[in-house]
Amino acid sequence: DTEVTQTPKHLVMGMTNKKSLKCEQHMGHRAMYWYKQKAKKPPELMFVYSYEKLSINESVPSRFSPECPNSSLLNLHLHALQPEDSALYLCASSQDWVFELAGVPLEQYFGPGTRLTVT
Amino acid sequence: RKEVEQDPGPFNVPEGATVAFNCTYSNSASQSFFWYRQDCRKEPKLLMSVYSSGNEDGRFTAQLNRASQYISLLIRDSKLSDSATYLCVASGGYQKVTFGTGTKLQVIP
Numbered sequence: 279d280t281e282v283t284q285t286p287k288h289l290v291m292g293m294t295n296k297k298s299l300k301c302e303q304h305m306g307h308r309a310m311y312w313y314k315q316k317a318k319k320p321p322e323l324m325f326v327y328s329y330e331k332l333s334i335n336e337s338v339p340s341r342f343s344p345e346c347p348n349s350s351l352l353n354l355h356l357h358a359l360q361p362e363d364s365a366l367y368l369c370a371s372s373q374d375w376v377f378e379l380a381g382v383p384l385e386q387y388f389g390p391g392t393r394l395t396v397t
Numbered sequence: 398r399k400e401v402e403q404d405p406g407p408f409n410v411p412e413g414a415t416v417a418f419n420c421t422y423s424n425s426a427s428q429s430f431f432w433y434r435q436d437c438r439k440e441p442k443l444l445m446s447v448y449s450s451g452n453e454d455g456r457f458t459a460q461l462n463r464a465s466q467y468i469s470l471l472i473r474d475s476k477l478s479d480s481a482t483y484l485c486v487a488s489g490g491y492q493k494v495t496f497g498t499g500t501k502l503q504v505i506p
Binding site: 334390 | 429431438439440441442443446484486488493494495496497498499
């Protein structure tokens, strides 16, 4: 089963709201990712968690706050977002993050995404 | 220069045609390479990993040329359902995963 689930599918929020995006995988993967994708652009990496620890933060503004409560769950907390933050937010997971540890290509499996609109 | 570059297309090909996409990467330390397809307003789905020796999966063949730092994807006998955007990915080591800009394929009846 190569399924990654994300909730909600759609989210509309005001600039003063606080909301959270949720992601779950049950493949035993040790790496999880958040990406942001704008229309007609490729996914842009935001955060990488490896073994429940934040390994990469791609200089993402602090209004985005990731959290990894356990190895299966990944959250993205949103606060005081701007309209330009409207995008598709994708979660992904892979067996591991570092090639040298895994020894195999680190295929990522994506969830369906949350389409976020900030008004 | 972008880290991973692709011809954005669109490639408009008739059903049954063979089409090839190339992707170049700038980071010589990249170790893993993949092709994903993404349908409009959907998530990327893994099409295939790309191995050094080249690999084939049905109508799809992927090649890796480390010396020239490019990856290719060949689709034979194109189907209408192959219409999508094809994204190449380079990653590995302790570096981030980088997606190419994508190549749009439209298969025409």
